[in-house]
Amino acid sequence: MKIASWNVNSIKARMPILRGWLETVQPDVVLLQELKGLEFPAEELRALGYHSAAVTQKSYNGVAVLSKQPLEVVSTTLAGDDEDSHARFLEVLIEDALGAGSGPLRVVCLYVPNGNPVGTEKFEYKLRWTDRLIEQMRLWLAETTPTVIGGDMNVIPTDMDCHKPASWAKDALFQPEVKARYAQMLGMGWMDAFRTLHPDQGGLFTYWDYFRNAFETNRGIRIDHFLLSPALHGRLVGCEIDRAPRMMEKPSDHTPIVMELG
DNA sequence: ATGTCAGTTCCAAACTGA
Numbered sequence: 001m002k003i004a005s006w007n008v009n010s011i012k013a014r015m016p017i018l019r020g021w022l023e024t025v026q027p028d029v030v031l032l033q034e035l036k037g038l039e040f041p042a043e044e045l046r047a048l049g050y051h052s053a054a055v056t057q058k059s060y061n062g063v064a065v066l067s068k069q070p071l072e073v074v075s076t077t078l079a080g081d082d083e084d085s086h087a088r089f090l091e092v093l094i095e096d097a098l099g100a101g102s103g104p105l106r107v108v109c110l111y112v113p114n115g116n117p118v119g120t121e122k123f124e125y126k127l128r129w130t131d132r133l134i135e136q137m138r139l140w141l142a143e144t145t146p147t148v149i150g151g152d153m154n155v156i157p158t159d160m161d162c163h164k165p166a167s168w169a170k171d172a173l174f175q176p177e178v179k180a181r182y183a184q185m186l187g188m189g190w191m192d193a194f195r196t197l198h199p200d201q202g203g204l205f206t207y208w209d210y211f212r213n214a215f216e217t218n219r220g221i222r223i224d225h226f227l228l229s230p231a232l233h234g235r236l237v238g239c240e241i242d243r244a245p246r247m248m249e250k251p252s253d254h255t256p257i258v259m260e261l262g
Numbered sequence: 263a264t265g266t267c268a269g270t271t272c273c274a275a276a277c278t279g280a
Contacts, residue, residue: 009280010268034280036269059269060279114280154280209280211265253267253280 001097001261003107005031005150005224006245007207007254011062012037014252015044021245022048027258028068029094031109033152034252035062035087057087063109063151065092074106080132088113088129098146098235098261106140106229110151115172123172126154130181134188140229141189147229148261149190152254154223155182157192160202161222173223185227193226193239193259206241207254215246226259237262 004027008014011032022030022045030050040054045066054064055076065071071092078089088111097105110133115126140147156174159165168174186192198204205220214220228236238260246255 013268034268036279116280209265210267214265250267 001028001099002258003027003029003031003148003150003226003261004242004256004258005033005109005152005226006256007033007111007152007224007252009034009252009254010036011040011064013250015041017245017248017251019044019048021242021256022050022066025242025256025258029097029107030066031107031150032064032066033062033109033111035064036060037062040064053090053092055087055090057085061087061111063087063090063111065090065107065109067092067094067097067107069094069097071107078129078132079136081128084129086113087111093145104145106145106147108140108147108149108151110149110153112152112154114154115175115178118170118172118175123175126172127177127181130178134181134184137185137188137190144231146231146235148232148259149227150225150257150259152223153182153225155179155225156221156223157182157195157225160200161205163203163205163219163221167219168221173221189230190227191230191233191236193228193236194222194241194257196236197239204241206257208246210253224254224257226257232261235261 050066074091090109093104113126206224208215208220
């Protein structure tokens with residue numbers, strides 16, 4: 001089965017590209033981030049063959065999961081802070097996603113806070129949010145349900161994941177505290193699907209600034225990730241970044257990452 | 263500081279967020 005993740009930077013603005021991409025690529029499951037509005041085109045996506053669940057808010061954030069098979073929403077909020085109202089988290093179950101009799105697959109769609117600028121409340125929120133996520137990831141590992149976590153994690157894991165480390169040194173996505181938390185997730189047993197299959201290939205990114213011809217000159221960063229629980233490590237068949245949607249008219253600043261599980 | 267795009271708002275130039 002094919003599962004993709006894409007920060008669309010407004011579902012409304014990206015629907016023309018998303019529609020064509022779904023028809024061409026035909027992923028079984030799609031995780032979307034940065035919907036940027038209360039409206040969600042569930043009926044239009046249903047007509048394209050996808051069930052969906054979405055968590056939206058006005059103007060900002062917003063996450064959704066699309067699935068060719070029916071999905072069951074488990075949670076629309078990340079545990080650990082009742083005051084947190086951002087639409088950044090969606091946990092669903094998809095029955096038999098890995099084939100008949102395979103049981104439920106847990107799919108978690110994330111839009112981790114950006115955290116810029118460093119030294120502000122926004123950065124503190126990013127760290128606290130990530131710590132809450134790590135606690136939840138610990139609980140998932142203690143259960144038997146195989147789990148895929150995917151989304152815009154807003155972390156550049158290593159120097160290899162950006163065109164030029166020096167130019168990201170002051171950015172929230174590249175701070176030691178942020179990279180350490182991502183490394184902690186890997187240390188707990190979560191597998192970075194893309195990096196596992198491409199262990200020493202630099203220059204492979206999922207995001208490029210809109211300005212200064214960043215895409216054309218490949219000055220980008222790898223911040224959209226898939227993490228696999230141990231039960232799924234042996235099922236990882238492929239994981240690629242699809243640059244095609246970033247080359248189209250009116251693109252998102254992110255492009256999809258597509259993973260194959262067997 | 264700059265660059266660009268999307269959403270929002272005293273409806274349209276200026277803001278916020280990324």
